[in-house]
Structure formats: structure tokens, C-alpha cells
Amino acid sequence: MATPDEAEAAVQALREADVLFLEILPQKRDAADDDDPDPEAEERTGSRFTVPAAGSGIRRPVDRRFRSKRRGGAMFDAHLHFEAIVAREDGTIDWDRAERLVERWRAGGVRGVLAVSVDRPSAERTLELKRRFPDFVFAALGEHPERPLSSERELWALEALIRAERGRIAAIGEVGLPHYARVDQKSAVRERLRFFAGLGRKLGLPLALHAVYDGAAEALSVLREEGVRKAHFHWLKAPAAVVERILAAGYRVSVTPEVCYRKRARALARAVRRRGAPLLFETDGPWPYEGPFGGRPAEPLWLGRVLQCAAEAVGEAPEGLSEAAEAAFLSLFGSSEAAGGSGPPADQGS
Numbered sequence: 001m002a003t004p005d006e007a008e009a010a011v012q013a014l015r016e017a018d019v020l021f022l023e024i025l026p027q028k029r030d031a032a033d034d035d036d037p038d039p040e041a042e043e044r045t046g047s048r049f050t051v052p053a054a055g056s057g058i059r060r061p062v063d064r065r066f067r068s069k070r071r072g073g074a075m076f077d078a079h080l081h082f083e084a085i086v087a088r089e090d091g092t093i094d095w096d097r098a099e100r101l102v103e104r105w106r107a108g109g110v111r112g113v114l115a116v117s118v119d120r121p122s123a124e125r126t127l128e129l130k131r132r133f134p135d136f137v138f139a140a141l142g143e144h145p146e147r148p149l150s151s152e153r154e155l156w157a158l159e160a161l162i163r164a165e166r167g168r169i170a171a172i173g174e175v176g177l178p179h180y181a182r183v184d185q186k187s188a189v190r191e192r193l194r195f196f197a198g199l200g201r202k203l204g205l206p207l208a209l210h211a212v213y214d215g216a217a218e219a220l221s222v223l224r225e226e227g228v229r230k231a232h233f234h235w236l237k238a239p240a241a242v243v244e245r246i247l248a249a250g251y252r253v254s255v256t257p258e259v260c261y262r263k264r265a266r267a268l269a270r271a272v273r274r275r276g277a278p279l280l281f282e283t284d285g286p287w288p289y290e291g292p293f294g295g296r297p298a299e300p301l302w303l304g305r306v307l308q309c310a311a312e313a314v315g316e317a318p319e320g321l322s323e324a325a326e327a328a329f330l331s332l333f334g335s336s337e338a339a340g341g342s343g344p345p346a347d348q349g350s
Ligand SMILES: [Zn+2]
Pocket: 079, 081, 116, 174, 210, 284
């Protein structure tokens, strides 16, 4: 048990990480998120949420539940901004904090995380985390598509880093197309995704994608055109027909904590399982969710609860879902990493 002082310090640190994170990423939540039509008619029951929204005054003792080890077994977080959780304001890593967190997450049954990056400095931090926790961190290097387009120079530096560290990297990401951010140079952003898709194909690396709503279909086209074989559409919100095409192409889809309180997320879980595809699980920590998760930044210890909600949504045993998720995670991100030093598919041309 943590002393009250330690607990207070941990809460304070999480708050600081949260603030930092919110500065790093634009808000993903927008009006459309709440106004989305229910994707499955069968689910139209009149009440859109079964749990009180954050700020409703009703607090639930969720933490303890999420930290439970009894359900779910080994879990992988398919999308975590680990570096954002442990970055100090000066851009260095708070190693004490990182060590404590990894220890806590491991003790809670988390076996590994796909640690994504949002720009070159965050990619550098992600690589540092990979070096410190080589068998826990699966490193993804990329540029978040909701952020302003980086300069050519920054892009070259990031590309050089990806090529130089190929053996340590599990994926390129997160990359994709913007939806929440207002973007004037749509074609430039699309070309940027095309660049990363081509790089992923050449280096034999999967893509960790952020591409929602209209961006999902567009990203799917780019991936197909560039011959990308492996990709994960994280935080996916897209019309059912687009979800079907993503799954038909063999790309992976995950559920977030929203599966515990949004019908759309549960519908997505069912669509994936109807196709017989595995579901990945992600927290996108430290993203601040709503519903029963309101008021605290997300972290991998929530995976057990997310798994439980997904199992209820699809009517399957959590153990089976968890096993399938583990196999899917490792085949997506584990094999590319292992292939690193020994030569990915030949890099022809530039
Ligand atoms: Zn993300």
C-alpha cells in the first residue's frame, strides 16, 4: 500500500502528465462524437448512456476494479502515449516515475504496450523507454496527424531515426489523417501519410494509424495503394461499411475504454468479432475519458475492465478475447520488431 503522501504525489504527477498531454495533442473529442447516430438499429433503446457522465456528481470507486488481476490475464495495450505520461516539462524522462509505472502495470497483468510517438522529440523519448524496458515497450515512431505538419527537415530527421533504429522499432506511428484539427493543406497531409505508408512497406513495419470518420476511408485507400500489409486503426470511428473494408483488408481494429459506455464502441467490437477477426485493446493513455472513467487519465491498468466490457458486448468469454488479442498484438507488433536486425523486406530505391 502506498502511503497517503505517495498517493498524493502520484495523483499530482498524473495531473501534471495530463496537462502536458493535453498541450501536446489537440482535443479529439468534438460535438460529432456525441451526436453520432447509433450505428446499430437493434441497439436503439432510447437511452444512449448507461452510466452517468463525468461531472454528474456520482463518483465510482473504479480504480480498484481496474487494477484487479483476476480477469483477463496477460494484456497488451495497443496504443499508449507512454512518453507523454513520463515526460518532464524540459523534455527529459522522469525515470523514477517510469520505473514505478512499469512495475505497477506489470504487477497488474499488463505484459507490454505499444508506445506511440507524436513527433520527433517524443520519438526520441519513446526510443529511450524502449532501451530501458526492452521487453515491455514496443516502440512506434511517427507524427500525430492532428498536429501541425512538421517541416521537411523534421520529417527527414524522423525518417533517419526510423531507419537507424529499425531493429528496435515495432511500428510507424502514430500517423494518419486529421479529423479533429482544421487543416488547410489536405493534399500535403495525405502525401505525408503516403510517405509513412511507403516507408512502412519498405522497412517491413506496420502502421499505427489515427484515421477516423472520413479520414478512415481515405487512409484505407492510401494503405492499399502503397501496399501496406499490416496496420492498426486505433480509436476507430467510421461508418460500418468502412469498418468492413478495413477488416476485409486484414488490418486490425481495437476497442478503447469507450466500449464500457458508448454503444458505438460496442457495435464496433461486435462488427470485428462477426468477421472472426481479433480485437486489440487500447487505452490511448493518458487520454481523459468520460463515463465511468471520467476524472483521471487513462492507463494500461484499465485494460482488464475494457476487456470485461468488450466480452459483455460481444457475448464471449474474456479469456478467449484476451488470448486472441495477445496473439494479434504479437503478430502485428512483435514480429516486425524481431525482424529488425535481420533484414526486413529489401528496401529498393530511396
Ligand atoms: Zn494516440
